[in-house]
Amino acid sequence: MTATSLDDGAAVAGVADGDEAVLEVDGLVKHFSTGGDFLGRHRSTVHAVDGVSFSIRRGETLGLVGESGCGKSTVSRLVLGLMKPTRGSIRFHGQEITNLRPRRLRPVRRDMRLVFQDPYASLNPRMTVGDIVGEPFRIHGRGREVAREVPRLLELVGLRPEHAGRFPHQFSGGQRQRIGIARALALDPSLLVLDEPVSALDVSVQAQVINLLQDLQQEFGFAVLFIAHDLALVRHISARVAVMYLGTVVEEGTGEEIYERPTHPYTQALLSAVPIDHPDQRGRGRLLLAGDPPSPLDPPSGCRFRTRCWKAQHTCADEEPMLIERPADPHRSACHFAALDPGDGAR
Known part of the structure; x- marks a missing residue:
């Protein structure tokens, strides 16, 4: 080989x-x-x-x-x-x-x-x-x-x-x-x-x-x-x-789609933290998430990422987003406000 x-x-x-x-x-x-105790209570x-x-x-x-x-x-x-x-x-x-x-x-x-x-x-x-x-x-x-x-x-x-x-x-x-x-x-x-x-x-x-x-x-x-x-x-x-x-798939697609055109805020934040080799691209903004990931013992209602997301609205707490294709891009994303542009307030 x-x-x-x-x-x-x-x-x-x-x-x-x-x-x-x-x-x-x-x-x-x-x-x-x-x-829980020995009687199985408070589990x-x-x-x-x-x-x-x-x-x-x-x-x-x-x-x-x-x-x-x-x-x-x-x-x-x-x-x-x-x-x-x-x-x-x-x-x-x-x-x-x-x-x-x-x-x-x-x-x-x-x-x-x-x-x-x-x-x-x-x-x-x-x-x-x-x-x-x-x-x-x-x-x-x-x-x-x-x-x-x-x-x-x-x-x-x-x-x-x-x-x-x-x-x-x-x-x-x-x-x-x-x-x-x-x-x-x-x-x-x-x-x-x-x-x-x-x-x-x-x-x-x-x-x-x-x-x-x-x-x-x-x-x-x-x-x-x-x-x-x-x-x-x-x-x-x-x-x-x-x-x-936090136990769910929030975005799924080809490697090119995920890395070049991420639409979920969590994916965008992860990719913004990856070190850049090319000097011309090192000045890009980094998306900083607020707080720590929630506990899997008590995950948030609706969208599990909403407690750290800069796009979160009332809909995110009331309704869990489905992992589906969005109008902005053909690959699947579980976000009510999925978009190629991360938007303001996260940098």
Whole structure:
């Protein structure tokens, strides 16, 4: 495989309209009960995810972005069946998997794999690299393939076959994440869930790992759910982007639409905080949000962003905005007053 620069990444993962939907999420909700005394009184409810919907087609990358605590990692665990949703539907290759029992979910999990955020904590220090990469084969009854597949997978991610006999502590952070990627690719999945896969790595190493993932996706055509808080990074790898705020998706569109023509005030504020490399553009105004994000224990009525939004009016408190296309732009935005111009009062 040949390395590509991050500047070319936005073109990766484009798919034709006729390609199948690998993953379809519809109205996904996850609430957690917390607190209370031993009699169960005075319990509170955490609204972690509230009505999230999206789909990912074969060979496509969807970037799910938002600040810490917005619910994006909870979405990934729901998709992988690591927890059950309160409400909503998850379809994988057209099959409803929302409430499958563990025994029936096991074969589905062969086809959807997770790459963890922390390459240091996600690898068993007592296992060799060969055992780590070969473990999925043994778990799913394909142990005879280990001797052949482990060297191939290591070479695929830029490591050498002889590395199979070493332990994780003998590798750098970037090499460990390559090992995690090799393990995720072991059973030829059609969906990779990448939960902040490079946030623990140095910037130069981040580029190498992202380029590797792009090359592998071009070669094998798997779909990717890429979860991150770094908007600049998501721009280079995701064909489509969904922006989350306090458990809901507030804007969704192609990378170009989100980054060049954002219409939701929250997205505009996030993008205004991204550092600018070009000196001619450094004088732009920055949108400053008032206050802290509300607690998911008691989200605001109507629009959840209204308590920090400079456009908020009475309508925003009384009526929750739908995630729909707006007249100003064809991509979807959940704002009563969505517009390309951020307006006054936010700078």
